[in-house]
Amino acid sequence: MGTSMHESIESVASKYSRAIEEVGKAIIERMCRIWLHVDYIYKWSNIFKAQEAALKDLHTFTTSIINERRTYLQENGIETFEDEESNGKKGRLAMLDLLLEKEKVGDIDVDGIREEVDTFMFEGHDTTAQALTFLIMTIANEPRVQEKIYEELRNIFKGNQNTPTTDELNEMKYLECCIKESLRLYPSVPIILRYLTEEITIGGYIIPRNTHIHISIYDLHRRADLYPEPERFIPERFLPEACAKRHPYAYIPFSAGPRNCIGQKFVMLEMKTLVSSLLRKYRLEAVTKPSDLKFRTDILLRTNNESIYVNFFNRC
Numbered sequence: 001m002g003t004s005m006h007e008s009i010e011s012v013a014s015k016y017s018r019a020i021e022e023v024g025k026a027i028i029e030r031m032c033r034i035w036l037h038v039d040y041i042y043k044w045s046n047i048f049k050a051q052e053a054a055l056k057d058l059h060t061f062t063t064s065i066i067n068e069r070r071t072y073l074q075e076n077g078i079e080t081f082e083d084e085e086s087n088g089k090k091g092r093l094a095m096l097d098l099l100l101e102k103e104k105v106g107d108i109d110v111d112g113i114r115e116e117v118d119t120f121m122f123e124g125h126d127t128t129a130q131a132l133t134f135l136i137m138t139i140a141n142e143p144r145v146q147e148k149i150y151e152e153l154r155n156i157f158k159g160n161q162n163t164p165t166t167d168e169l170n171e172m173k174y175l176e177c178c179i180k181e182s183l184r185l186y187p188s189v190p191i192i193l194r195y196l197t198e199e200i201t202i203g204g205y206i207i208p209r210n211t212h213i214h215i216s217i218y219d220l221h222r223r224a225d226l227y228p229e230p231e232r233f234i235p236e237r238f239l240p241e242a243c244a245k246r247h248p249y250a251y252i253p254f255s256a257g258p259r260n261c262i263g264q265k266f267v268m269l270e271m272k273t274l275v276s277s278l279l280r281k282y283r284l285e286a287v288t289k290p291s292d293l294k295f296r297t298d299i300l301l302r303t304n305n306e307s308i309y310v311n312f313f314n315r316c
């Protein structure tokens with residue numbers, strides 16, 4: 001986003017993680033209690049108070065990120081993005097710098113910037129952390145798959161220890177199938193919500209317009225008619241020839257349509273970078289098994305397990 005998170009921000013970062021969980025809890029608790037759907041009643045509830053406290057911590061964190069960047073630009077006398085190669089490409093702005101530029105010409109105010117930063121922090125942070133957790137656990141539980149990924153990495157890197165280049169990341173085709181299959185079984189965003197502006201018919205049922213609907217990505221991804229033996233981890237389901245036979249909306253970990261995830265290409269590179277670096281150095285052995293996972297109702301796919309464990313062994 002164009003900022004580094006140094007010490008002063010670190011001190012509020014753990015509060016931020018807790019705040020995100022609290023806000024998620026408040027949303028779910030409200031959703032499940034119909035009387036709390038009425039704003040007037042909700043505002044008197046303890047859930048609302050907890051939500052407000054969490055939002056305060058959340059906004060403290062994102063505001064400090066914005067202020068840190070603003071101060072940096074001011075202290076270094078950077079007037080416009082043309083002055084700085086902030087992301088290595090002169091003329092192309094990091095997101096926060098672009099928002100700060102727009103603020104100068106009155107296209108956005110400070111609350112607007114904070115909303116955008118909140119969206120990116122929320123959409124980009126826990127989603128990726130959850131996806132990596134489930135992927136690493138799954139690879140540890142699938143020795144055949146792990147060896148196949150390792151073989152692919154050995155062929156790409158041929159013994160060198162370098163950080164992967166973009167070309168090398170693009171060569172990790174099998175690892176990509178594993179990431180996709182892991183997101184099928186463990187979609188970080190298990191449900192999405194939509195508001196119907198027109199009537200639709202699904203499976204013979206008419207759903208009237210002006211209806212709020214939930215789309216369960218988790219359940220869709222485990223449909224046996226779309227994915228035979230849906231509980232099994234089979235990365236080959238995502239080889240190009242297998243995907244070609246499937247409906248384009250049968251797999252939607254990043255949603256679909258005009259409001260789909262804008263971070264999906266970035267996150268694939270991020271996950272490949274992290275997992276390939278781990279697997280080049282370590283062999284993983286399972287501790288927590290998929291059958292140990294106890295999912296809870298939340299806006300992100302989380303478990304009630306205290307922790308998810310994996311053993312790491314040095315590859316000599």
Ligand code: HEM
Nearest residue numbers: 123124127128131188189192253254255259261262263267
């Ligand atoms: C494994 C990681 C991720 C998953 C599974 C994921 C999934 C999703 C999903 C399902 C949506 C649509 C939500 C809805 O329709 O209600 C979404 C939206 C979004 N995602 Fe991601 N995401 C991930 C990572 C990221 C990252 C790394 C970023 C930013 C760098 C990001 C930025 C966004 C933004 C800004 C939106 C809102 C787009 C809009 O409303 O127009 N996401 N994401």
